Amino acid sequence: MTNNLPIGVFDSGVGGLTVAKEIMLRLPKESLLYFGDTARVPYGNKSEETVIAYSRQIAQFLCSHKVKAIVIACNTASAFALDTLAAELPVPVIGVVKPGAKAAAAKTEKGRIGVIATSGTIRSGLYERYLNSINPDIKVFGKACPLFVPLVEEGLTEDSVTKQMAERYLTPLLEEGIDALVLGCTHYPLLTDVIGEVCGNGVTLVNPAYETAKELSELLSKKGLLKTDDTPAVHRFFVSDGEEQFRRFADTILPCELEEADVSRKVFS
Amino acid sequence: MTNNLPIGVFDSGVGGLTVAKEIMLRLPKESLLYFGDTARVPYGNKSEETVIAYSRQIAQFLCSHKVKAIVIACNTASAFALDTLAAELPVPVIGVVKPGAKAAAAKTEKGRIGVIATSGTIRSGLYERYLNSINPDIKVFGKACPLFVPLVEEGLTEDSVTKQMAERYLTPLLEEGIDALVLGCTHYPLLTDVIGEVCGNGVTLVNPAYETAKELSELLSKKGLLKTDDTPAVHRFFVSDGEEQFRRFADTILPCELEEADVSRKVFS
Numbered sequence: 001m002t003n004n005l006p007i008g009v010f011d012s013g014v015g016g017l018t019v020a021k022e023i024m025l026r027l028p029k030e031s032l033l034y035f036g037d038t039a040r041v042p043y044g045n046k047s048e049e050t051v052i053a054y055s056r057q058i059a060q061f062l063c064s065h066k067v068k069a070i071v072i073a074c075n076t077a078s079a080f081a082l083d084t085l086a087a088e089l090p091v092p093v094i095g096v097v098k099p100g101a102k103a104a105a106a107k108t109e110k111g112r113i114g115v116i117a118t119s120g121t122i123r124s125g126l127y128e129r130y131l132n133s134i135n136p137d138i139k140v141f142g143k144a145c146p147l148f149v150p151l152v153e154e155g156l157t158e159d160s161v162t163k164q165m166a167e168r169y170l171t172p173l174l175e176e177g178i179d180a181l182v183l184g185c186t187h188y189p190l191l192t193d194v195i196g197e198v199c200g201n202g203v204t205l206v207n208p209a210y211e212t213a214k215e216l217s218e219l220l221s222k223k224g225l226l227k228t229d230d231t232p233a234v235h236r237f238f239v240s241d242g243e244e245q246f247r248r249f250a251d252t253i254l255p256c257e258l259e260e261a262d263v264s265r266k267v268f269s
Numbered sequence: 270m271t272n273n274l275p276i277g278v279f280d281s282g283v284g285g286l287t288v289a290k291e292i293m294l295r296l297p298k299e300s301l302l303y304f305g306d307t308a309r310v311p312y313g314n315k316s317e318e319t320v321i322a323y324s325r326q327i328a329q330f331l332c333s334h335k336v337k338a339i340v341i342a343c344n345t346a347s348a349f350a351l352d353t354l355a356a357e358l359p360v361p362v363i364g365v366v367k368p369g370a371k372a373a374a375a376k377t378e379k380g381r382i383g384v385i386a387t388s389g390t391i392r393s394g395l396y397e398r399y400l401n402s403i404n405p406d407i408k409v410f411g412k413a414c415p416l417f418v419p420l421v422e423e424g425l426t427e428d429s430v431t432k433q434m435a436e437r438y439l440t441p442l443l444e445e446g447i448d449a450l451v452l453g454c455t456h457y458p459l460l461t462d463v464i465g466e467v468c469g470n471g472v473t474l475v476n477p478a479y480e481t482a483k484e485l486s487e488l489l490s491k492k493g494l495l496k497t498d499d500t501p502a503v504h505r506f507f508v509s510d511g512e513e514q515f516r517r518f519a520d521t522i523l524p525c526e527l528e529e530a531d532v533s534r535k536v537f538s
Contacts, residue, residue, distance in 0.1 A: 039309070039315060039319050040308070040309050045511070045514075046308060046510050046511070047510050047511055050308050050509075050510045050536075053536075146419055146422070146423055147416070147419050147420070147423060149419075150415060150416055150418075150419045151416070153415070154415055154416060160433075161430055161433055161434060164429075164430055164433075165430060240319075241315050241316050241319045242314070242315070242316055245314075267319075267322075269538075
């Protein structure tokens with residue numbers, strides 16, 4: 001029965017685990033089938049064409065394992081590949097960009113929203129388009145922050161160097177008078193403390209991972225796709241490289257602990 | 270005639286251009302066929318198995334275009350794939366690790382050498398093995414510097430944040446009393462000023478790109494493979510993604526300017 005199939009989630013690597021985490025917290029009965037493209041990470045500096053090609057390969061792989069819905073947990077892939085995948089696949093597909101944009105539009109009072117993300121996501125202009133389709137008067141200020149991902153992956157989430165880079169990246173946005181800031185890359189919620197400190201109380205931080213889990217829950221409920229049996233959730237993970245490294249990182253993020261057998265390698269030839 | 274074929278050079282992305290540059294300066298008549306795997310960059314955090322598989326694909330592609338020798342311009346790929354490719358390919362293959370190690374061994378007086386590189390290269394222990402095969406008494410101190418590549422690619426080569434990271438990465442090596450330091454990643458020569466400032470006069474910096482061009486020149490000469498005709502060098506570049514971005518970066522590094530037609534895309538399916 002379709003309801004009891006897992007939800008497919010994919011990302012360019014480990015960052016999408018912040019989305020998986022929010023889904024696990026909100027829908028604890030649901031099983032996840034996660035794919036992290038760790039061999040080809042990062043997507044943020046790749047072209048639209050390449051990101052679509054990689055996303056299509058992964059989505060087809062997830063569908064071949066039977067999933068009831070697909071969540072694109074990577075902002076860059078959501079920006080570039082959501083429409084293509086939604087048109088091609090036999091299951092509902094949601095990305096992280098739209099839920100993040102919706103929440104930011106609801107939260108801003110001044111109509112001035114900052115978006116921080118990878119260069120790919122910023123270049124795509126997709127957050128801006130979504131935000132302006134909700135309210136054409138909203139002013140959007142985008143800023144690529146290419147050092148945030150390596151800083152997180154180096155474990156420097158609370159480091160003075162990270163704070164300095166956050167100040168450089170965020171000051172131009174703060175000077176524009178934003179009152180909401182979209183954390184438009186899956187790694188960035190792990191920098192919430194530093195980013196919050198630099199932004200101060202006047203700026204609401206929007207975590208698209210949280211908003212996506214909320215939207216997924218509404219979508220499954222509306223389509224009658226929520227899990228109906230009472231078996232416990234079973235999560236499986238596939239990565240294109242470095243299973244052990246992935247498992248260690250996952251254990252620092254997810255609300256559950258992974259066994260060795262939970263993570264397998266899948267390489268696209 | 271074999272002598273007049275180009276030299277194949279490959280790297281995980283743009284970093285190998287520092288090696289291409291040294292070859293162009295030392296062997297200005299020789300033509301290069303360069304491959305940068307910009308879609309799958311970086312290699313530094315990928316497994317040995319994956320790096321060998323990617324390197325094999327690229328080397329076979331270069332051979333299919335007829336080259337007289339192959340230079341592995343990526344330290345991680347040299348560390349993991351040199352022996353495999355040298356055994357499999359019909360042309361001579363050299364990597365950047367061995368020439369770098371040889372030069373460092375010649376330059377140290379105290380027998381204490383530092384090696385900075387990606388995590389993959391450090392993990393492989395290859396610099397240490399080479400250095401100790403030259404002189405088993407040499408003490409090698411390795412340090413992975415994962416933020417250096419993104420800092421270079423952000424254009425922050427002379428920035429205070431880069432200096433702070435250099436201090437953190439290098440202080441433990443300096444405390445070990447090294448008097449030579451191998452810049453064991455192709456991007457690092459672009460940080461020579463900052464690294465030199467942190468290390469001071471007591472430490473000789475070794476640039477494997479420079480040493481590799483020297484060794485290549487000797488190898489071609491010994492094998493009678495130096496170019497014999499007087500036509501000007503013709504360089505061609507293939508990348509797996511982002512031709513335009515590659516061309517812009519190349520123009521900041523190479524001693525020649527690239528036309529649009531010089532850079533093509535080659536995607537491995």
